[in-house]
Amino acid sequence: MNKKVKVLVYGYGNPGRQDDALGIEMAERIKEWAEKNHFDNIETDTNYQLNVEDAEKVSKKDVVVFVDATQEDIHEFKFSRLQPSSEKVEFSMHSVSPDYVLHVCKELFNKTPKSCQMAIKGYRWDFKEGLSDNAKLNLEQAFQYLTRRLEQYIDTQVHYPISMLSK
Amino acid sequence: MSKKITIEPVTRVEGHGKVTIYMDDQNNVRESRLHIVEFRGFERFVQGRPYWEMPVLVQRLCGICPVSHHLAAAKALDVIVGAGAGDGLTAVGEKMRRLMHYGQFFQSHVLHFFHLSSPDFLFGFDGDPLKRNIIGVAMENRELAVQGVMMRKFGQEVIRLTAGKKVHGTGAVPGGINKNLTIEERDELLKGPDPMNADKMVEWSVAALDFFKGYHKANRKMVDEFAAFPSNHLSMVRKDGAFDIYHGVLRAVDAEGKIILNDVDYQDYENYIEEEVRDWSYMKFPYLKEYGKEQGWYRVGPLARLNVCDFMPTPLAQKEFEEYKAYTNGKPNNMSLHYHWARLIEVLHCAEVIRDLLNDPDLQNEDLVVKGEKRHRGVGVLEAPRGTLFHHYEINDDDLVTLANLIVSTTNNNEPMNRAVNHTANAMLNGHTEITEGMMNAVEVAIRAYDPCLSCATHALGQMPLEITMINNENRIVDHKTK
Numbered sequence: 001m002n003k004k005v006k007v008l009v010y011g012y013g014n015p016g017r018q019d020d021a022l023g024i025e026m027a028e029r030i031k032e033w034a035e036k037n038h039f040d041n042i043e044t045d046t047n048y049q050l051n052v053e054d055a056e057k058v059s060k061k062d063v064v065v066f067v068d069a070t071q072e073d074i075h076e077f078k079f080s081r082l083q084p085s086s087e088k089v090e091f092s093m094h095s096v097s098p099d100y101v102l103h104v105c106k107e108l109f110n111k112t113p114k115s116c117q118m119a120i121k122g123y124r125w126d127f128k129e130g131l132s133d134n135a136k137l138n139l140e141q142a143f144q145y146l147t148r149r150l151e152q153y154i155d156t157q158v159h160y161p162i163s164m165l166s167k
Numbered sequence: 168m169s170k171k172i173t174i175e176p177v178t179r180v181e182g183h184g185k186v187t188i189y190m191d192d193q194n195n196v197r198e199s200r201l202h203i204v205e206f207r208g209f210e211r212f213v214q215g216r217p218y219w220e221m222p223v224l225v226q227r228l229c230g231i232c233p234v235s236h237h238l239a240a241a242k243a244l245d246v247i248v249g250a251g252a253g254d255g256l257t258a259v260g261e262k263m264r265r266l267m268h269y270g271q272f273f274q275s276h277v278l279h280f281f282h283l284s285s286p287d288f289l290f291g292f293d294g295d296p297l298k299r300n301i302i303g304v305a306m307e308n309r310e311l312a313v314q315g316v317m318m319r320k321f322g323q324e325v326i327r328l329t330a331g332k333k334v335h336g337t338g339a340v341p342g343g344i345n346k347n348l349t350i351e352e353r354d355e356l357l358k359g360p361d362p363m364n365a366d367k368m369v370e371w372s373v374a375a376l377d378f379f380k381g382y383h384k385a386n387r388k389m390v391d392e393f394a395a396f397p398s399n400h401l402s403m404v405r406k407d408g409a410f411d412i413y414h415g416v417l418r419a420v421d422a423e424g425k426i427i428l429n430d431v432d433y434q435d436y437e438n439y440i441e442e443e444v445r446d447w448s449y450m451k452f453p454y455l456k457e458y459g460k461e462q463g464w465y466r467v468g469p470l471a472r473l474n475v476c477d478f479m480p481t482p483l484a485q486k487e488f489e490e491y492k493a494y495t496n497g498k499p500n501n502m503s504l505h506y507h508w509a510r511l512i513e514v515l516h517c518a519e520v521i522r523d524l525l526n527d528p529d530l531q532n533e534d535l536v537v538k539g540e541k542r543h544r545g546v547g548v549l550e551a552p553r554g555t556l557f558h559h560y561e562i563n564d565d566d567l568v569t570l571a572n573l574i575v576s577t578t579n580n581n582e583p584m585n586r587a588v589n590h591t592a593n594a595m596l597n598g599h600t601e602i603t604e605g606m607m608n609a610v611e612v613a614i615r616a617y618d619p620c621l622s623c624a625t626h627a628l629g630q631m632p633l634e635i636t637m638i639n640n641e642n643r644i645v646d647h648k649t650k
Contacts, residue, residue, distance in 0.1 A: 055316060056320055108316060
């Protein structure tokens with residue numbers, strides 16, 4: 001692995017709302033995996049939601065993967081490239097979108113790390129802790145995919161464009 | 168023909184709300200209401216759960232101010248485990264909680280001012296909506312925008328290091344805390360490389376106040392007159408009358424400054440505060456029992472806190488407080504947009520307190536928890552960023568929660584927010600047949616001054632587009648706008 005590439009895997013959601021914890025669970029599994037494999041260039045972070053100040057953290061990375069749960073009608077998970085965007089300005093600001101974080105990062109810190117979003121399908125959102133069985137299966141598949149892609153990408157990132165990360 | 172105008176959601180407030188303005192056939196405002204659209208019933212949800220789960224469980228209320236709920240619940244449970252009502256903890260226990268709380272206050276107020284409100288000041292209420300956000304601020308004043316981001320980050324770091332983690336922190340437990348602050352953690356906040364240290368936060372807090380005061384000087388009439396109306400004010404104060412957001416007694420003053428609730432013990436809050444239910448809103452309307460529904464409603468939050476307290480117990484904030492009080496000749500300040508001025512004085516105070524606490528060696532003590540004789544009822548009250556927050560729990564012999572009552576800050580401000588909307592609607596909408604962007608935003612600015620957390624007040628989830636619907640007295644839609 002090219003350990004000069006600084007990677008951030010940022011999982012967000014509310015672990016008190018069942019499958020909303022998928023992003024955080026993924027970040028914790030990636031942290032464990034990175035430590036086990038001595039990938040000390042891979043950092044993880046978690047929070048209830050993305051905030052504007054995350055732009056500063058993101059500005060110090062080469063590659064960022066935002067991981068969140070989704071209710072969308074997709075299969076196990078979706079992996080897509082992100083670009084800074086001001087098209088959807090989040091006025092409420094307590095919770096901002098990944099592309100808005102990138103936009104703030106670009107405007108305030110003059111940096112645009114290569115970024116992707118991983119959305120993992122969830123099913124249950126009650127006031128409970130713990131993932132549903134189907135969400136656990138989706139998390140496992142998403143984890144296998146993400147670790148494989150991170151290894152491939154980090155090894156060869158000089159030659160591979162970020163689009164290679166797209167599912 | 169009368170019309171009903173609905174604005175939803177209110178943008179740039181925490182959570183989601185809807186404003187309905189009823190117009191008469193002369194196009195004058197007949198009535199206005201700030202609606203809450205969903206109810207989550209959290210108080211029912213926690214019944215039957217073990218009491219010690221509460222400080223972590225209540226953080227599920229929302230992701231905006233989990234620390235306030237975490238600490239209010241812990242304070243209530245201090246009483247239940249026999250550790251006293253807010254003043255019985257060990258030195259490290261109380262000071263770690265205070266550090267966490269002041270860190271939360273700091274970052275929350277910074278978010279509100281820099282990201283939610285400063286765009287209004289820079290671009291005006293009728294400015295381009297696409298500019299009225301932090302990127303717009305950056306285009307106009309890059310330094311200000313970067314400061315806002317870094318101050319938020321500093322406050323979040325204080326929370327992380329005191330609560331243990333950013334999500335579902337466990338720093339406070341019944342009777343104390345579960346970790347102290349190591350020397351390394353202390354130095355991270357005290358001596359971090361610029362700008363991430365306590366001294367820089369104090370410096371930038373002064374600069375933010377100067378920014379607001381400059382704006383005020385240039386726009387005095389608007390800032391002073393916008394949604395200004397008299398009210399009572401409620402807050403917690405230290406027993407000697409000092410500003411204190413973690414522990415103290417409840418005090419209220421009327422619009423002229425007369426004390427109408429005189430430093431009472433919050434364990435007895437039910438003797439003094441009543442909540443009214445209205446059929447058109449899920450959010451209750453609290454009021455002082457003694458003065459009734461019509462006369463007993465009050466404001467909470469920064470404006471109220473500075474109206475109620477006698478002094479600020481840090482030097483720079485005290486200096487600003489004196490200037491602030493002199494502006495109204497020592498009388499209570501009833502100007503809604505002065506919430507921002509008061510909020511920034513609180514930001515400065517928090518920065519000073521954080522710096523002082525970090526220099527306090529008690530934070531490295533190891534006597535983390537105290538316990539005493541168990542009780543079945545406990546009330547925890549503190550000043551959350553948005554205002555006074557009440558947590559009340561009762562348990563049975565099996566240690567399970569049998570009753571929970573929460574009066575959150577935004578609920579305390581329900582009546583004044585409705586009045587602010589009404590005041591603004593009358594000023595901006597009377598005689599008009601069309602709703603402009605500037606008019607809509609003025610209504611929102613009035614609400615935003617109170618920094619409401621509607622998701623917290625009603626425990627709502629979900630997002631909606633902004634919609635404006637005009638409905639006539641025959642219940643027919645005559646106009647509809649979205650953004």
